[in-house]
Amino acid sequence: MIDALGRPQSLLLLGGTSEIALATARAWADAKPHVTLAARPGPARDDAAAALTSEGFEVDVVDFEAEDTESHPALIDRVASRRDIDVALVCFGVLGDEEEAWTDHAAAVRLARVNYTGAVSVGVCLASVVRRQGHGTIVALSSVAGERVRRSNFVYGSTKAGMDGFFLGLGEALREHGGRVLVVRPGFVHTKMTAGRPAAPLSVTADQVAEAIVKGVADGSDLVWVPGLMRGVMSGLRHVPRPLFRRLPL
Amino acid sequence: MSERRQFQGWGRTAPVMATAVTGTAGEVGDLLRSAGPRGLIARGLGRSYGDAAQNSGGEVLLPIEGQPRLVGDRVVAAAGTSLHDLIRFLLPHGRFLPVTPGTRYVSVGGAIACDVHGKSHHVTGTFGAHVDSFDLVTPDGTTRTVTAEGEPELFWATVGGMGLTGVVTSATLRTIAVESGWVDVTTDRFEDLHSLMAAMREGDDAWTYSVAWVDTLSRGRSGAGPGRSVLTRGEHAARAALDARRSGTPYPLPGDPRLGAPRGLPSGLVSPLSVRAFNELWFRKAPRHRSGELQTLATFFHPLDGVADWNRLYGPAGFVQYQLVVPDEAGDVVRDAVATLAASGHASFLAVLKRFGPANAGLLSFPMAGWTLALDLPARPGLGRLLDRLDDAVVEAGGRIYLAKDSRLRADRFAAMYPRREEFARVRDRVDPGRVLSSDLARRLDL
Ligand SMILES: Cc1cc2nc3c(=O)[nH]c(=O)nc-3n(C[C@H](O)[C@H](O)[C@H](O)COP(=O)(O)OP(=O)(O)OC[C@H]3O[C@@H](n4cnc5c(N)ncnc54)[C@H](O)[C@@H]3O)c2cc1C
Numbered sequence: 039m040i041d042a043l044g045r046p047q048s049l050l051l052l053g054g055t056s057e058i059a060l061a062t063a064r065a066w067a068d069a070k071p072h073v074t075l076a077a078r079p080g081p082a083r084d085d086a087a088a089a090l091t092s093e094g095f096e097v098d099v100v101d102f103e104a105e106d107t108e109s110h111p112a113l114i115d116r117v118a119s120r121r122d123i124d125v126a127l128v129c130f131g132v133l134g135d136e137e138e139a140w141t142d143h144a145a146a147v148r149l150a151r152v153n154y155t156g157a158v159s160v161g162v163c164l165a166s167v168v169r170r171q172g173h174g175t176i177v178a179l180s181s182v183a184g185e186r187v188r189r190s191n192f193v194y195g196s197t198k199a200g201m202d203g204f205f206l207g208l209g210e211a212l213r214e215h216g217g218r219v220l221v222v223r224p225g226f227v228h229t230k231m232t233a234g235r236p237a238a239p240l241s242v243t244a245d246q247v248a249e250a251i252v253k254g255v256a257d258g259s260d261l262v263w264v265p266g267l268m269r270g271v272m273s274g275l276r277h278v279p280r281p282l283f284r285r286l287p288l
Numbered sequence: 289m290s291e292r293r294q295f296q297g298w299g300r301t302a303p304v305m306a307t308a309v310t311g312t313a314g315e316v317g318d319l320l321r322s323a324g325p326r327g328l329i330a331r332g333l334g335r336s337y338g339d340a341a342q343n344s345g346g347e348v349l350l351p352i353e354g355q356p357r358l359v360g361d362r363v364v365a366a367a368g369t370s371l372h373d374l375i376r377f378l379l380p381h382g383r384f385l386p387v388t389p390g391t392r393y394v395s396v397g398g399a400i401a402c403d404v405h406g407k408s409h410h411v412t413g414t415f416g417a418h419v420d421s422f423d424l425v426t427p428d429g430t431t432r433t434v435t436a437e438g439e440p441e442l443f444w445a446t447v448g449g450m451g452l453t454g455v456v457t458s459a460t461l462r463t464i465a466v467e468s469g470w471v472d473v474t475t476d477r478f479e480d481l482h483s484l485m486a487a488m489r490e491g492d493d494a495w496t497y498s499v500a501w502v503d504t505l506s507r508g509r510s511g512a513g514p515g516r517s518v519l520t521r522g523e524h525a526a527r528a529a530l531d532a533r534r535s536g537t538p539y540p541l542p543g544d545p546r547l548g549a550p551r552g553l554p555s556g557l558v559s560p561l562s563v564r565a566f567n568e569l570w571f572r573k574a575p576r577h578r579s580g581e582l583q584t585l586a587t588f589f590h591p592l593d594g595v596a597d598w599n600r601l602y603g604p605a606g607f608v609q610y611q612l613v614v615p616d617e618a619g620d621v622v623r624d625a626v627a628t629l630a631a632s633g634h635a636s637f638l639a640v641l642k643r644f645g646p647a648n649a650g651l652l653s654f655p656m657a658g659w660t661l662a663l664d665l666p667a668r669p670g671l672g673r674l675l676d677r678l679d680d681a682v683v684e685a686g687g688r689i690y691l692a693k694d695s696r697l698r699a700d701r702f703a704a705m706y707p708r709r710e711e712f713a714r715v716r717d718r719v720d721p722g723r724v725l726s727s728d729l730a731r732r733l734d735l
Binding site: 045070172253257 | 294299301302303304305306326338339343344345346605606608667669671672673676695696698699700728731732
């Protein structure tokens with residue numbers, strides 16, 4: 039159960055090797071939640087599980103491949119049959135190379151499959167768990183890139199725009215079933231995924247995103263920006279006319 | 289009848305959806321047998337603060353109603369009867385309940401399941417100590433009349449058992465004779481917790497009813513430590529003690545709340561600032577010493593019942609109540625808790641200190657001899673960690689947290705606080721091997 043102060047007893051991390059997911063689990067360490075790491079088998083997953091275990095978490099590991107949507111319903115049902123899923127983090131995604139992403143057919147399709155189709159797939163499975171349980175929070179890791187899609191990474195941005203819209207809608211739908219969806223829109227996050235790329239203004243760390251998630255879940259929010267300032271910036275950018283927007287160094 | 293509905297405890301935190309079901313006493317067996325995979329829990333008037341009377345994704349059985357009957361000095365009441373209605377029924381007969389909690393708006397079933405206590409615990413023990421028998425429907429669909437003599441294990445697992453051993457449909461309770469519906473009250477004011485606790489330790493045995501209100505925000509002035517406080521003690525007033533005005537109404541009946549808190553209030557109304565202001569007024573209003581004041585039962589026992597839905601004052605984020613008990617010699621835990629709160633700025637609008645008498649045989653019953661402190665705290669960031677630390681001190685001292693008020697305790701700490709939970713589990717294995725009876729509290733505490 040999620041307690042009165044918004045602290046979960048169990049976490050499902052879909053994309054269990056994501057730094058943001060792991061930082062979020064750690065941010066809840068005092069509640070000692072049980073963690074299910076759903077990720078592709080391999081050393082990254084082993085390391086993540088071993089690290090959490092050594093920090094005192096009870097950890098289960100399950101095989102998860104975002105593109106293999108056929109496998110999602112059974113997988114999520116299996117996890118939910120062991121214990122309630124109090125908070126599920128949808129935190130898998132690929133960034134890809136921006137120019138390759140729209141010039142290479144396979145790369146573009148893969149991005150769309152993982153980031154959008156995969157997210158919609160687990161979203162629907164989680165929603166049915168939440169409806170059965172009568173409670174539960176789904177945290178969807180979106181991005182400011184989805185708020186106004188830019189030329190510089192529009193394939194990635196468009197997948198995030200799609201998943202963002204889906205989860206905002208899912209939140210409305212689950213409300214009357216006792217569930218919540220929290221859409222998180224971080225700006226540039228310093229992680230493995232962004233390593234080597236020049237940091238954008240207002241960049242944040244995985245820990246800051248984790249902190250915002252913990253607070254958002256406790257407050258029952260639907261949408262948070264990290265940093266909070268990003269919200270103002272993006273709502274400004276959103277209305278910049280296209281010809282001008284094109285010329286901005288974004 | 290069944291209907292999907294949102295359920296919350298009195299603290300209005302952690303809302304969940306469940307199916308509300310209703311039925312007569314005779315239908316409870318069938319409802320239990322046909323419960324879905326997430327089981328069923330009985331609910332009274334939802335005055336437990338946390339998640340004891342909610343069952344997310346499952347079924348929640350609403351109160352079973354009926355008219356109380358007096359049989360000699362016993363009253364037979366349906367489990368859904370409120371103590372409010374019961375007191376209104378008993379008083380004209382010159383009778384009263386030996387134990388009543390801080391609100392009358394609790395049901396007989398809820399009072400048994402939480403084994404509630406009142407201001408008289410050091411003299412009368414808990415509510416459960418005055419239950420002659422109750423009718424209990426277990427998940428196999430059978431109804432049995434349970435007494436402490438006949439089936440002590442099941443009786444003491446159900447008293448304080450948080451609804452997890454079966455559904456109580458009715459109960460036979462012992463009552464006490466009262467010559468009037470008035471209480472003869474003595475009030476004393478103390479500058480700090482030390483002097484308050486000394487006075488309570490010395491004088492409480494001389495009074496049937498005793499309770500203290502503590503200002504958790506006062507840092508102490510002019511050499512005094514934290515926790516200035518007001519102690520009220522009382523006895524049922526004898527008929528002869530009533531003056532001319534009161535002897536005309538020897539049994540004034542408690543009424544319904546005259547005020548209501550409006551809906552949709554914002555968070556933050558109950559803040560350190562407003563609590564400080566209220567506490568200042570409250571403390572100043574109390575006399576340094578006054579005796580012989582006559583108060584109605586309603587004013588003395590249930591001051592909060594005057595305002596309906598006062599829990600809404602805490603806004604949408606809600607609040608938690610933290611009630612601890614520690615043995616007599618661990619009075620330091622109480623002083624530390626008050627000091628820690630004062631220092632942290634987490635404002636408790638209500639802080640109540642009481643002394644308990646000895647524990648009873650209830651397997652999960654809360655009271656044990658010593659000090660009990662109850663705090664109402666707005667749900668705010670940082671509170672979780674603070675209360676976790678207090679939990680540790682309580683465990684260390686051999687004390688525990690009250691499940692009827694709890695909404696955030698962790699399963700491992702619960703296990704450390706309630707050593708008889710294994711015995712409790714064995715009773716459940718016997719009467720509910722399939723764990724049909726379930727609640728969010730049970731899930732959270734791994735009960
Ligand atoms: C203002 C206020 C002051 C309070 N003061 C005190 C106090 O001084 N002392 C004290 O001890 N408590 C106090 N309480 C707590 C309160 O007494 C308990 O929470 C009480 O159990 C609430 O009764 P209810 O009918 O609302 O039960 P609910 O909150 O609806 O349910 C509580 C528990 O009882 C179980 N239950 C209810 N009906 C049945 C049934 N028919 N069969 C089996 N199980 C059942 C539920 O499953 C649940 O586990 C106070 C609460 C408030 C709001």
